[in-house]
Amino acid sequence: TQLLEQSPQFLSIQEGENLTVYCNSSSVFSSLQWYRQEPGEGPVLLVTVVTGGEVKKLKRLTFQFGDARKDSSLHITAAQPGDTGLYLCAAPSYAGGTSYGKLTFGQGTILTVHP
């Protein structure tokens, strides 16, 4: 079983601050995904990283996949109250070299950005 450890579990910051969320494992992944979930809603895919060392940017969000493809980070610059939510990393399962979509999620990081 692939185990994804996210840290920190809770993060409470003021508007305008920067933050980083980490997703770590002892397993090597073919790809990792980051999701954001708001209360009463399902997770929404933010990004998929597939190449070791890859960096992807989505506005004020920067995602990095570790060189060894065992870890990933999400960095938010100048956080806004609208960034508040549960951030989840997830690893798709593979069979025969093909992803079939079954996701294993980390426990999540609850981010609260205060105005």
Added chain:
Amino acid sequence: GAGVSQTPSNKVTEKGKYVELRCDPISGHTALYWYRQSLGQGPEFLIYFQGTGAADDSGLPNDRFFAVRPEGSVSTLKIQRTERGDSAVYLCASSLNPHEQFFGPGTRLTVL
């Protein structure tokens, strides 16, 4: 709407009762997934359908849980003899390709 819908949004039942949770996937999506999310945790995989068949049911916790997708579209998750530990949000997702799943809002099940 064009998204995944789930009904009911909330379900309160008594211990020992039977419940059915419904998922309407995005039209044309061949893959459908059920996950369960406990408070403060990430979703846990339950079962995956490709078309009408269950391609992977390794996440179902025991034989009280069963899911069907008879026509390859709507799916129903069935829980028999509910227990208090079954209380959680049950999420459904659908996809056309395995790299992007679209989640519904979930059904919050409370077993008293």
